[in-house]
Amino acid sequence: MLLQSNTAGSVGSFAQIGVSMSFTTRGFSGRRREENPRLPPGQTLFEDWPVLTAGPTPRVDAADWELTLRDETGTDHRWDWDGLLALGVEDVTVDIHCVTHWTKLDMAWRGVSLDKLFEDVETEHEFVMAHSYGGYTTNVPLEDLLDGKAWIATEAEGEPLDPEHGGPARLLVPHLYFWKSAKWIRSLTMTADNEPGFWEQNGYHLYGDPWKEERYW
Amino acid sequence: MATRLDGNALAGALSEVFREDVTAARARCIGCGGVSPIGGAVVYPDAPGLVARCASCDQVLATIVDAGDRVFLSLSGMSTIELRR
Numbered sequence: 001m002l003l004q005s006n007t008a009g010s011v012g013s014f015a016q017i018g019v020s021m022s023f024t025t026r027g028f029s030g031r032r033r034e035e036n037p038r039l040p041p042g043q044t045l046f047e048d049w050p051v052l053t054a055g056p057t058p059r060v061d062a063a064d065w066e067l068t069l070r071d072e073t074g075t076d077h078r079w080d081w082d083g084l085l086a087l088g089v090e091d092v093t094v095d096i097h098c099v100t101h102w103t104k105l106d107m108a109w110r111g112v113s114l115d116k117l118f119e120d121v122e123t124e125h126e127f128v129m130a131h132s133y134g135g136y137t138t139n140v141p142l143e144d145l146l147d148g149k150a151w152i153a154t155e156a157e158g159e160p161l162d163p164e165h166g167g168p169a170r171l172l173v174p175h176l177y178f179w180k181s182a183k184w185i186r187s188l189t190m191t192a193d194n195e196p197g198f199w200e201q202n203g204y205h206l207y208g209d210p211w212k213e214e215r216y217w
Numbered sequence: 218m219a220t221r222l223d224g225n226a227l228a229g230a231l232s233e234v235f236r237e238d239v240t241a242a243r244a245r246c247i248g249c250g251g252v253s254p255i256g257g258a259v260v261y262p263d264a265p266g267l268v269a270r271c272a273s274c275d276q277v278l279a280t281i282v283d284a285g286d287r288v289f290l291s292l293s294g295m296s297t298i299e300l301r302r
């Protein structure tokens with residue numbers, strides 16, 4: 001009890017740095033359609049696509065971009081930009097759900113299925129840590145990345161991904177809250193245990209199923 | 218045998234730590250070792266939480282996640298916070 005009130009006091013101090021805690025009010029401008037069966041609990045329908053970022057936006061040219069998949073033997077599987085696209089790009093239309101309460105329906109994406117990336121990877125480990133340019137991390141169980149459930153996305157809504165939206169390439173795992181869809185994806189590392197990534201260490205749910213409202217610890 | 222207490226034993230110390238506006242306090246960044254006021258950090262508010270980064274090296278100093286009935290506070294990027302009496 002004491003700890004809680006003290007903690008709340010420090011939050012007030014941080015808010016005084018000059019920013020509002022905008023995530024507590026974001027979303028109220030959107031239209032709520034509780035009757036829409038495609039809207040998970042606590043979510044509001046958005047037409048636009050808000051930019052959320054926890055730090056400076058990395059600027060990575062496709063020419064310099066590289067993706068590494070590392071298994072437990074230390075073997076690296078690497079793809080440069082052309083190598084990634086050569087695996088086969090597909091069009092997908094999915095709904096995305098941000099933990100800050102907005103949902104965007106029927107988004108058109110282009111990307112490479114993670115099934116393609118994992119085709120030649122032998123691993124006993126059941127978890128994956130995604131690492132981004134800029135240092136962001138997020139953890140996802142391997143089974144949530146396979147069987148047509150996840151992509152390395154290079155385009156959205158008919159355009160190459162802007163750096164603000166994670167370009168040149170981001171992870172796309174639409175069935176989990178969108179913080180799992182790591183922007184500026186750089187590597188995927190197999191892990192034996194379900195280790196927490198950045199937001200998962202700092203209060204957000206280890207798994208993040210929007211239909212179960214798995215927002216926080 | 219070494220004395221072991223539960224977390225309630227921290228209450229007195231924490232009430233001093235968070236007694237006043239901590240933004241005036243200086244903290245040491247675990248990234249670059251620089252010591253500067255917390256209020257001088259760079260805060261990214263358009264994220265699933267507030268993210269405060271070192272103005273010199275971008276190290277994440279602190280995060281604050283508003284979970285409604287709870288607040289998650291991490292100060293993991295600060296090795297030490299200086300508090301004036």
Ligand SMILES: [Zn+2]
Nearest residue numbers: 246249271274
């Ligand atoms: Zn620093």
